[in-house]
Amino acid sequence: MSATTTSSGGTRVKPLVIVGPSGVGKGTLIEKLNKNHPNSFGFSVSHTTRDPRPGEENGVHYHFVEKSLMEQEIADGKFLEHANVHLNIYGTSFKAVDDVASKGVCCILDIDIQGAEIVKNSGKLDCAYVFIQPPSIPELERRLRGRGTETEEAVTKRMQNATKEIERGEKLGSAFFDAIIVNDDLDSAYEKLKDVVVRRIFTPA
Numbered sequence: 707m708s709a710t711t712t713s714s715g716g717t718r719v720k721p722l723v724i725v726g727p728s729g730v731g732k733g734t735l736i737e738k739l740n741k742n743h744p745n746s747f748g749f750s751v752s753h754t755t756r757d758p759r760p761g762e763e764n765g766v767h768y769h770f771v772e773k774s775l776m777e778q779e780i781a782d783g784k785f786l787e788h789a790n791v792h793l794n795i796y797g798t799s800f801k802a803v804d805d806v807a808s809k810g811v812c813c814i815l816d817i818d819i820q821g822a823e824i825v826k827n828s829g830k831l832d833c834a835y836v837f838i839q840p841p842s843i844p845e846l847e848r849r850l851r852g853r854g855t856e857t858e859e860a861v862t863k864r865m866q867n868a869t870k871e872i873e874r875g876e877k878l879g880s881a882f883f884d885a886i887i888v889n890d891d892l893d894s895a896y897e898k899l900k901d902v903v904v905r906r907i908f909t910p911a
């Protein structure tokens with residue numbers, strides 16, 4: 707796997723790892739980046755053992771797989787990283803990153819903090835890392851419930867993990883992350899994310 711990719715225009719392009727608690731708005735920010743710059747980004751399609759939500763497509767939002775198959779593929783060394791998240795296994799395959807990076811666009815990884823630490827510590831992929839913070843815990847819970855995708859039990863689990871993930875993110879701080887962005891007002895959070903992209907992702911070769 708190449709540490710970085712180079713676009714045809716001679717620009718160095720790094721993958722972007724976006725981390726933050728469930729419901730903070732990572733997917734919303736990624737969608738906005740993609741919509742505004744349709745030819746510059748690609749999404750690393752993760753594997754997961756969780757069930758698809760209504761509207762989620764296999765191979766587009768995730769590769770939805772049985773636990774036994776995922777465990778076998780992990781044992782076969784097919785994953786850059788994997789982690790147990792909210793009682794399911796999630797992971798980024800080498801292929802998921804290569805499929806995007808080979809097009810010369812920025813590969814976006816929307817993964818949890820355990821996965822981000824694994825990727826960075828592996829030294830296999832030179833990425834920029836952004837942590838998305840909620841304005842407050844009650845607002846995070848409102849967003850998670852407002853999305854309407856989780857059972858009551860899942861909301862409780864995700865909120866418990868959110869506290870841990872935020873604590874870990876704060877501990878790792880700016881030594882680990884290129885930017886820590888509070889997603890309060892969506893447009894201003896997006897502008898801050900775009901600033902990181904300009905400064906850290908697309909740089910002259």
Ligand SMILES: Nc1ncnc2c1ncn2[C@@H]1O[C@H](COP(=O)(O)OP(=O)(O)OP(=O)(O)O)[C@@H](O)[C@H]1O
Pocket residue numbers: 726727728729730731732733734735849850852853889890891892893895
């Ligand atoms: N700045 C914002 N202000 C208000 N609502 C927001 C904001 N950003 C995102 N949301 C809303 O919060 C909900 C959760 O957002 P989203 O699905 O993008 O979170 P996520 O971090 O990708 O979650 P997960 O990790 O579970 O995939 C969505 O309903 C989205 O519309």
Ligand SMILES: Nc1nc2c(ncn2[C@@H]2O[C@H](COP(=O)(O)O)[C@@H](O)[C@H]2O)c(=O)[nH]1
Pocket residue numbers: 726727728752753756787788789791792796797798816817818819820821822
């Ligand atoms: N370590 C990894 N975490 C991942 C990956 N793909 C997604 N995630 C994270 O899981 C949670 C929950 O996602 P959801 O789609 O079930 O709401 C979220 O924080 C994602 O960032 C992965 O490949 N590896």
